[in-house]
Amino acid sequence: MATNKLNASYTLKVDQIFEKKGWEMEPEKDLKISLYNKYIDRLRRIPDDTRNLFLELTERFDRIELKEITSLFFDAYENIDSKILNDAKKIYFLPLVQPEISSNSKSNGKNNLVKAWFWIKNIFSNNSVDRPKNKSGENILAIVENAEYRGLNNSSKFIFPQSFSKFKSVFNKKTDLLILVDDFVGTGDTADDVIQHFFKSSKFNSDNTIILSLVSLKQGIESIFKKRNVKVYQAAIKERAISDFYDTKKEIEENISKVKQMEIELKCEPELSLGYKESQALISIMNKSPNNTLPVFWHETKNIPAPFPRRKIYNK
Structure with a gap:
């Protein structure tokens, strides 16, 4: 993957974008830790005729930092229908993650997801915190629990359970409200799996369960409501960066073609072309991009860091 020369006009445009967005400009720092240098490096590695589009997409890219989470x-909470909150006797918050695994699940040592659920099951048996530590919803809740939230409507009803088994035993399906929290709802697939799991219990249904997300894709909101009749509330709703943004079919096709050229040059994973299920998101939250985001922004290798990575593990 070779780097190409970058003329001064591109550098000037990058500087303008960074200044407008308030992103740190630290060209003196090492490539692996400088957002600015990682971005310039990424711009150099994509074909010249795709760079203007990359810059344009960057202008619409949302980089949500830790300091913005609480607000x-x-x-998002204030967007919830007031009647739902007023009618609830207690309001429980849990991360949007499956809290249990079925007893007939088997781990053969090859499926990391299955092994993770077995790890969670062991936590339940020890009566400990029933949440994976690295789950985004867990991080959001940890921040909110330590924030001054008493000014929120019905905050006196808030409960942040530390044990799912205990929560499940005291939850009143007729009077209480469950709010499942995540930082981002993309296609809605993950949320649907979690809701389906909750709804296996007679205690939870679409009348007493909602989802709260910092940001959601429109397609995910619609999918969850269509499948489960569950409402999603968020601070911002986003659409697909290309297919829902440009006016004509020709513009859409040309720009999708350019993004795919970038992906080929960067050797992005073909199965995640244009983001998971082609969701075309433009977002990074707390220094991590969801796989819904266009991979040209987050795909990286051991020696070639990305400006908005997905993970901190370099195995390629």
């Missing part, structure tokens, strides 16, 4: 959570 976005509050904004």
Whole structure:
């Protein structure tokens, strides 16, 4: 993957974008830790005729930092129908993650997801915190629990359970409200799996369960409501960066073609072309991009860091 020369006009445009967005400009720092240098490096590695599009997409890219989490959570919460909150006797918050695994699940040592659920099951048996530590919803809740949230409507009803088994035993399906929290809802697939799991219990249904997300894709909101009749509330709703943004079919096709040229040059994973299920998101939250985001922004290798990575593990 060779780097190409970058003329001064591109560098000037990058500087303008970074200044407008308030992103740190630290060209003196090492490539692996400088957002600015990682971005310039990425711009050099894509074909010249795709760079203007990359810059344009960057202008619409949302980089949500830690300091913004609380205010976005509050904004999303305030968008919840007031009647739902007023009618609830207690309001429980849990991360949007499956809290249990079925007893007939088997781990053969090859499926990391299955092994993770077995790890969670062991936590349940020890009566400990029933949440994976690295789950985004867990991080959001940890921040909110330590914030000053008493100004929110019905905050006196808030409960942040530390044990799912205990929560499940005291939850009243007729009077209480469950709010499942995540930082981002993409296609809605993950949320649907979690809701389906909750709804296996007679205690939970679409009348007492909602989802709260900092940001959601429109397609995910619609999918969850269509499949489960569950409402999603968020601070911001996003659409597909290309297919829902440009006016004509020709523009859409040309720009999708350019993004795919970038992906080929960067050797992005073909199965995640244009983001998971082609969801075409433009977002990074707390220094991590969801796989819904266009991979040209987050795909990286051991020696070639990305400006908005998905993970901190380099195995390629």
